[in-house]
Amino acid sequence: MPGLVHIVDDDASFRKAIERRLKDAGYEVATYPTAQDLLNVLPADATAGCILLDVRIPDLNGPELQGRLSELGSTLPVVFLTGHADVPTTVKAIKAGAEDFLTKPVSSEKLLQAIERALASHRQILSRKVALDGIRSRIATLTPRERQVFELVVRGKTNKQVGNTLGATERTIKAHRHRVMEKMEVQSLAELVALAERTGVLSVTGNERNPG
Numbered sequence: 001m002p003g004l005v006h007i008v009d010d011d012a013s014f015r016k017a018i019e020r021r022l023k024d025a026g027y028e029v030a031t032y033p034t035a036q037d038l039l040n041v042l043p044a045d046a047t048a049g050c051i052l053l054d055v056r057i058p059d060l061n062g063p064e065l066q067g068r069l070s071e072l073g074s075t076l077p078v079v080f081l082t083g084h085a086d087v088p089t090t091v092k093a094i095k096a097g098a099e100d101f102l103t104k105p106v107s108s109e110k111l112l113q114a115i116e117r118a119l120a121s122h123r124q125i126l127s128r129k130v131a132l133d134g135i136r137s138r139i140a141t142l143t144p145r146e147r148q149v150f151e152l153v154v155r156g157k158t159n160k161q162v163g164n165t166l167g168a169t170e171r172t173i174k175a176h177r178h179r180v181m182e183k184m185e186v187q188s189l190a191e192l193v194a195l196a197e198r199t200g201v202l203s204v205t206g207n208e209r210n211p212g
Contacts, residue, residue, distance in 0.1 A: 003119040004028040004049035006076070008038050008065065010057045014104075018052065018081075018111075025112055035060035039068065045075045048126060050099065050118035055082035055089060063089065066096055075125045077118040081106060135195050141183050149176040153189070154196040
C-alpha cells in the first residue's frame with residue numbers, strides 16, 4: 001500500500017535523489033530543507049505516512065525536531081537517515097521513539113524496507129485511533145444517567161449497589177444497564193470493561209469520580 005513520505009534534509013541534491021527513488025517505488029513524497037519548513041505545514045496524521053529525517057540540519061536538528069513533533073502530538077513515525085551516525089545519538093533517537101536509524105549511503109532495498117515498516121506502524125496507529133474514536137462516539141450517545149450507570153458497572157458494582165449509589169431501584173438500574181450495553185454494542189460485562197479501559201474511563205472514575 002502506498003503512503004506519504006516527508007523528507008527533511010538540507011542537501012538539495014540528496015532530497016531530489018531520494019524523492020525520485022521513493023516516487024519510483026510508488027510513494028507520495030513531500031520534501032523540506034529545514035525542520036521549520038516541516039513544522040510550518042505540520043503534516044496531518046489522517047493518512048499513512050512517515051518522516052525521513054536527517055540528523056544534522058540547520059537551526060532545529062533532527063532529534064530536536066523529533067522531540068518537537070512528539071510535543072505536538074504527531075503520530076508520524078520517524079526514520080533517521082544520516083551521514084553522521086554515532087552511538088549516543090542513535091540510542092537517544094531510538095529511545096525517543098524513532099522507527100529506524102539508517103546511515104548514508106543506504107541501499108534502496110534497506111531504505112524501502114525501513115519506510116515500509118514505518119508506514120505499517122503508522123497504519124496500526126491510525127487503525128487503533130479509528131477504533132477509539134468509534135468507542136468514544138458511542139459513549140457520547142449515553143444519557144447522563146446511563147453514563148453514571150456505565151461508570152459504576154465497569155468498576156464492578158452490582159445493580160443493587162449502583163441503585164443504592166444513585167437512589168434508584170434495582171429494576172431501573174437493570175433497564176439502564178441494558179440500554180448501555182446496547183448503545184456500546186457489547187454482549188458482556190467483560191467487553192464493556194475492556195472498552196472502558198481503552199478509553200480511560202476506568203482511571204477517571206477510579207481517581208476522580210469515586211462516589212463513595
